[in-house]
Amino acid sequence: MSDRSFLSWPFFEARHRELADDLRDWCADNLTGRYAEDLDSECRALVRELGAAGFLKLCVADGKHRPDVRSLAIARETLAYHSGLADFAFAMQGLGSGAISLFGTIEQKREWLPKVASGQAIAAFAMTEPQCGSDAANMQTSAMLDGNEWVLVGEKTYISNGGIADFYVTFARTGEGEGARGLSAFIVPAEAVAVAERIEVIAPHPLARLTYDKVRIPADAIVGEPGEGFRIGMETLNLFRVTVGAAALGLARRALDEALAFASKRRLGSATLADNAVTQAKLADMALAVDASALLIYRAAWQQDEGGIDNRRAAAMAKLHATESAQAVIDAAVQLHGGAGVTKGVKVEELYRDIRALRIYEGASEVQRQIIARDLLKGEAL
CATH class of the missing domain: 1.10.540.10 (Acyl-CoA dehydrogenase/oxidase, N-terminal domain)
Structure with a gap:
């Protein structure tokens, strides 16, 4: 960098x-x-x-x-x-x-x-289901205790590392209560799970749809206590949410560097593309977005490491801003490259495909806005 x-x-x-x-x-x-x-x-x-x-x-x-x-x-x-x-x-x-x-x-x-x-x-994290994406509280995969074993039945989809993982931390309904109160988490060995379908996406990653057909695992394969699965899943996601923004920042920083290098070398008449005022304004906006994301990300990361601070809003802001602004920065880099920007094998084209999923997984941008707004309104109510 x-x-x-x-x-x-x-x-x-x-x-x-x-x-x-x-x-x-x-x-x-x-x-x-x-x-x-x-x-x-x-x-x-x-x-x-x-x-x-x-x-x-x-x-x-x-x-x-x-x-x-x-x-x-x-x-x-x-x-x-x-x-x-x-x-x-x-x-x-x-x-x-x-x-x-x-x-x-x-x-x-x-x-x-x-x-x-x-x-x-x-490792793999298996929460998403075909009819249950952001609304994890309504998942349908079930787990029932049968003697000294849990029996899991259901389906998961868009599971990262699906098909290559050695184990899946799987979330299932155990019925201690309705909605989020009735979920639990389990460690499920990969050999017990069937890979029903491999899923291809625009930025190649191993993703799969998994089926659990009366999968039996030991009683001690549960993580935490029965009924704690939603809290376990949300705290796990919150721990790593800021790092999704950090990945987006890395992609955006690379796009800015690629744009700077290209604009400095690309001839435009008797000058270079970088000598053009419009280009300079675009590069300035890109640099501003990168630094703003970095400040939000590392503030939120510092808060999490310090402990004792409820940083859900800061984490949501970091993830939301970094992923959304990275999309804009990378799009600007593609635009500056012209035809080369949409040519397969050129780095900014790869970045364009890499960034899109980060605005969806581990809490879509719309979910992050809800987290921020609810935290603001909670403070107003006090």
């Missing part, structure tokens, strides 16, 4: 700056010019390599400590700048195992977290 001045902000400690340097060097050595021919194999390889390099340790709880959100955000921004797929591989190790990090038993943590951190096991 050409502009790294943000690392001097007071949100960061020396260890964060060291991480940014180490990961930048690793990306330069391992991700430059790397393009996947076999998506599944490439994702598995990225997980193994990130684990071997020690970076996946950032994704899981360390003893009594939750994952450090500033470290996660720096990692995702840096990885996304170089490769959207590498960011995906990293992020899903965190989200997929997040419920175990936050709510798992000692035995569950010992069994799964070292494997996730080393890249030996690929």
Whole structure:
């Protein structure tokens, strides 16, 4: 990244700056010019390599400590700048195992977290259903206790790492109450789940529709207590929500760098595209959007790491602004490139496809606006 001045902000400690340097060097050595021919194999390889390099340790709880959100955000921004797929591989190790990090038993943590951190096991987070996207409280997949086993029946869809995961943290209805009060979370080994369909999207990632046909798992495979699943899922998503914005920031920062390089070299008459006042105004707007996103993201990450602060509004603002503004920044970069911007194989075209899903997953932009507004109105009521 050409502009790294943000690392001097007071949100960061020396260890964060060291991480940014180490990961930048690793990306330069391992991700430059790397393009996947076999998506599944490439994702598995990225997980193994990130684990071997020690970076996946950032994704899981360390003893009594939750994952450090500033470290996660720096990692995702840096990885996304170089490769959207590498960011995906990293992020899903965190989200997929997040419920175990936050709510798992000692035995569950010992069994799964070292494997996730080393890249030996690929994690997945299975909440979304065909008729239940943002409205997770109304999911229909069920789990019933039968002796010493839970029996799961239902279907999940758009599950990241679907088809390549080693386990799925799966959310199902256990009936302790209506809506959100009757859900629980379970660790389900991949061999127990059927991959009904692989789903292709505009930015290639391993996604799948899964079916649970009377899947039997041990009684101790539940994460937390029965009926706590909605809270577990929401706290897991909230932990990683800021990092989605960080990934968007990495994509936007790369788009700005690509636009600067292209405009400086592209001839326009006797001058360059960068000499044009309209171009300069566009570049200024792009830089403004990038810095505003960075401030929101690292403020929210700092708040989460400090603890004792309800930062749901700050996290929602960071995710919302970073993803929406990154879309605009990348679109502007494509426009500045002209015909080259929509040519397959050109970086800004890849970024254009990479950014779109970030405005949807882990809480769509519309959901983030609801979170912000409800928090504002709650304060007004007081």
